[in-house]
Amino acid sequence: MSDVLSAPHVMEFPYTRSTGPVVGAFLTGLRDQKVLAYHSSDGTVVCPPPEYDAHTVAPVEAAKLIEVASEGVVTSWSWNPAPRDGNPFDRPFAWALVKLDGADTSMLHALDAERGAIETGMRVRIRWAAERVGFINDIACFEPAGG
């Protein structure tokens, strides 16, 4: 009775998704080192751009997206003491919400900086990935700007 039947069980839901006209345009912009945003009906600039206007619920037109800066300010941050598979870093690191210059909302990514040097309001810029393919990881992370 030493023969035990076994089979691999991969705990994943391997979906394939299409990015659509707005998110697709944003991701294609990242490939070209451009950050696109949406000029919302309430006058604010939303980055990353949504697919629908939050106030009028009208579809957002990709052709009307505007470019914002690749540098901005930290609006909130947290320390991740336990990095996991798929995170931008495999060591403890910071997450940051960053409001890019020209935008009124913040986007999430990792921030490569010493924990003691991070504070809300600090200026950071995008560190671009060497190889860019039109994916959110075309932004490698944020890093302190200037200095």
Added chain:
Amino acid sequence: MRDVAIVSFAQHSQRREDTRNEVEMLIPVIREALEPIGLTSQDMGFTVSGSTDYLAGQAFAFVQALDAVGPWPPISESHVEMDGAFALYEAWVRLQSGDIDTALVYSFGKSSPGDVARVLALQLEPYLLGPLWPDAVSLAALQARALLDSGKATEKDLARVVSRSRKNAQANPYAQLKGDIDEAALLDEPLYADPLRKHDVPPVSDGAAVLILAAGDRARELSSNPVWIRGIDHRIDIQSPGSRDLTVSPSTTLAAKKAGVPKDPDIAELHAPFSSQELILIEALGLDETRTSINPSGGALAANAVMVAGLQRFGEAFNRINKGDARNAVVHATSGPCLQQNLVAVLEGSN
């Protein structure tokens, strides 16, 4: 609107369910909920569950859980990939149609076999957030930082929430984290997911909850003190956590207005897995901590079976009103990162 009441509730939760699978965990809880009203699952007009297949790591895992109810001969049933509190909402809507008088709501979740904080990254928008795999604790910590930076709360306020939870949880047999712990001792603990300390983060729990609803006279037949749902509503905020003010919860405020939350309810059971979120909810609901008992069960900081903790808030409020310890309650449940979607209900006793 048809009057709908909670007539029975049962629950189970613990740190780690080593030997029983989800069905085995549910069976005694369903039996315990049905026993006091003298009905079987086949007597129910509608059955609905809340759970997430991502915890089991298997598509349609929720279908297997139906074995705990006994779906043969065929029953009318449904499922939401959300906390059981949102399944309760579906049951409430179903009862409004008037052709059925009873509904059984159940939820279950085994978080202990995996890394639940990472599993919850799968609920994020899949293009710009999901590929970075931000875990649930890191996202809640971003919200906590925004709250602290705003000046609306201090680290001492976070400790006060945890201390209250631990003290209240001493009377809750289903709570994992409990004790007479003061704020100063909590503030001496090191930061973990800065600005959160480990005690600001909920425990990993396995659990199940079952709640039975009945409409009108049927509720009065089944219980000597049915607990009426006087109002219920749920609303959602903007999807991207960076596109909204994380220090407020407008969807909670709107749901509370639609549900008709009264001034100074006796108790509030709030589904706030993180201490910072409880402070945001208290403000959004307009509660006065000196006049309303906040999370007398200890809340989700004391036991947090994912997909169950929201439905447990209904059950904990039901138990207190049913026993006569409280006249009314506001109940809250949340879904998504950083309090993205929020459900608010008002419960009131018959007596």
